[in-house]
Amino acid sequence: MVVALLKKQQDENTAVASRIRVEQVSHGFDTLTGRLDVLEDIDLDIAPGEFVALLGPSGCGKSTLLRLVAGLEPASAGCITQDDKPITRPDPSRIVVFQDPTLFPWRTVWDNIALGLEAQGILKQEKARVDAALQKVGLEGFEKSYPHQLSGGMAQRVALARALVNNPKVLILDEPLGKLDSLTRLELQSELVSLWLKNGFSVLLVTHDVEEALFMAQRVIIFTPRPAKIAAELAVDLPYPRHRGDPKLAGLRHEVLDRLGLGTSW
DSSP states (O other): OHHHHHHHHHHHHGGGOOOEEEEEEEEEEEETTEEEEEEEEEEEEEOTTOEEEEEOSTTSSHHHHHHHHHTSSOOSEEEEEETTEEOOSOBTTEEEEOSSOOOOTTSOHHHHHTHHHHHHTOTTTOHHHHHHHHHHTTOTTOTTOOGGGSOHHHHHHHHHHHHHTTOOSEEEEESTTTTSOHHHHHHHHHHHHHHHHHHOOEEEEEOSOHHHHHHHOSEEEEEOSSSBOEEEEEEOOOOSSOOTTOHHHHHHHHHHHHHTTOGGGO
16 A cells, blocks of 8 residues: 555656656766766666666766756767756756755855745745745754754755755755765665655766665666766666665665676675
């Protein structure tokens, strides 16, 4: 019954999510020593409301792909679209949450969360969205606090609320839990999954944590070393909520580590 309700809720939420298509995308940078190729012929289709995680060696180009999807820079070759429209610049429908919360120290929690609405000139009529975002991430009562008064986990909750207040169709997560202690990280993994299930946006996550990717995502994409190509795609066909001790997750973990060249360690 619980699984059926979660599936029904997720199906209903796809109406507020976007499809992202990455087609034959290659990218590189000009350096003082020559051209540095980072991505090579990447094809990736993220369905509306799907949760996809990217895994691969450090520096292989995962975060670069996120920047391209976010519209922070154009791809050297190929095409990236959102609902069949080319992505050419940042847009409030695609929000990035980075490893560092990057909060403004002179603004309160409430004011940090309100920043996007303020920039769009709609804060006055949309103040209730800030309060709703605070509630979603469990920060009621901290509206008037400043970043230096928050723990690392609370600061990252503010960053998530700042993203959610924009009602994104795509949430782009660049190792958002990477600097947190292990217990806070586990807690926020579960809360992120819950927020995704309730809100229905599409998610593209970069992480170096294999367990995190398998616990949270519906599909895991494994990249080769730079220039990154897609080495494998694994469907994590397990219902939510997931149990970390599930033997199926352990089996998938071994498969992912094997694909990353670490299979003999487990």
